[in-house]
Amino acid sequence: MTSTDFIISKGDYRGLIVFKKGECIYDLTYHFTHRFYNQGDRTIDQMIQAARSCKQNIIEGSAASKTSRETEIKLFNVAKASLDELLADYEDYLRVRNLRTWDESKQIEVREFCKTHNDSSLYREVAPKRDDVTLANLAITLIHQEIFLLNRLVERAKKDFLERGGIREEMTRARIAYRNEKVGNNGNYENNGNEGRIP
Numbered sequence: 001m002t003s004t005d006f007i008i009s010k011g012d013y014r015g016l017i018v019f020k021k022g023e024c025i026y027d028l029t030y031h032f033t034h035r036f037y038n039q040g041d042r043t044i045d046q047m048i049q050a051a052r053s054c055k056q057n058i059i060e061g062s063a064a065s066k067t068s069r070e071t072e073i074k075l076f077n078v079a080k081a082s083l084d085e086l087l088a089d090y091e092d093y094l095r096v097r098n099l100r101t102w103d104e105s106k107q108i109e110v111r112e113f114c115k116t117h118n119d120s121s122l123y124r125e126v127a128p129k130r131d132d133v134t135l136a137n138l139a140i141t142l143i144h145q146e147i148f149l150l151n152r153l154v155e156r157a158k159k160d161f162l163e164r165g166g167i168r169e170e171m172t173r174a175r176i177a178y179r180n181e182k183v184g185n186n187g188n189y190e191n192n193g194n195e196g197r198i199p
Contacts (some may be wrong), residue, residue, distance in 0.1 A: 001104050010136040011060035020118040025142050026051040027120045031087065031127035036093075047089050053082035054146070071079050073157045080150045087143045089137045097149070102137045110141050111185070 029051040033044040036084045061075030094101055102110065127135060 002063065009054050013059050016058070016062065017118055018153060019058050019062070019150065020120070021114075021142060021146050022051075022055040023187040024118060024123045025083075025086070025139060025146060026055050028123045028127055028135065028142065030138065031124065032082070032132070035127070036132045043089065047086055050082045050086040050089070054079045054086070056164050057082065058150075059070075061153075069157050069160055073154055076150050076154050078156065080147055083143050083147050083150070086145075087140060090140050090143070091128070094133070098132050099136070101140070106137075107141065110138065111145070114141050115136075116143055 014140075026048075029047050033047050037044050057075045057079035061072045061079065064071040064075060091101075093099075123138075130138070
C-alpha cells in the first residue's frame with residue numbers, strides 16, 4: 001500500500017450499470033406516469049420522486065465512497081428503499097385495475113433482455129409505443145434487477161469496511177506506509193535525534 005492508496009479511485013457513477021439502470025427506471029417512470037395517470041394525480045409526483053431518489057442516491061453514494069463507507073452504505077440503502085416504494089406503486093397500478101402481470105416465461109425473456117440493455121434512450125423510445133400493462137411489467141422487471149444490484153453494492157461496501165475500515169483507518173495506514181517508504185528510500189531513520197543506519 002502506498003501513501004495515497006486511501007484516496008480510492010471511486011465516484012465515477014456514470015460508468016456503473018446500477019446508475020444506468022436507475023436512469024432507465026426514471027425515464028420509463030416519467031413517461032408512464034404522465035401517460036397513464038390523470039393530470040393532477042399526486043401519484044405522478046410520488047412515483048417520479050421515488051425513481052429520482054434512487055438515481056440521485058446512487059450518485060451521492062458513489063461520491064461518498066471516496067471518503068465514507070458508512071455514508072455510501074446508507075445512501076445505497078436509501079436508493080433501495082425508494083425502489084421498494086416505486087415497485088409497490090407499479091404493482092398497485094396493475095392489481096387495482098385487474099391487469100395482468102407477466103407469467104414466468106415472459107418474465108425470464110424480458111429479464112434477459114434488460115440485463116444487457118441499459119441505455120435509457122431505448123426505454124424513452126419504447127415508452128410512447130407500448131401499453132400500460134407492458135410498461136408497468138417492464139418497469140417491475142427493471143426495478144427487481146436494480147434492487148439486486150444495489151444489494152450487491154451494499155454487501156461489497158460492507159465487506160470493504162470490515163476488511164479496510166473507514167477513511168481514518170486508511171489514512172493511518174497511508175501515513176505508516178509513507179514513513180516506511182521514506183525510510184526505505186533514505187536508508188536511515190531518526191531515533192532520539194540521532195541518525196543511524198538500518199541494520
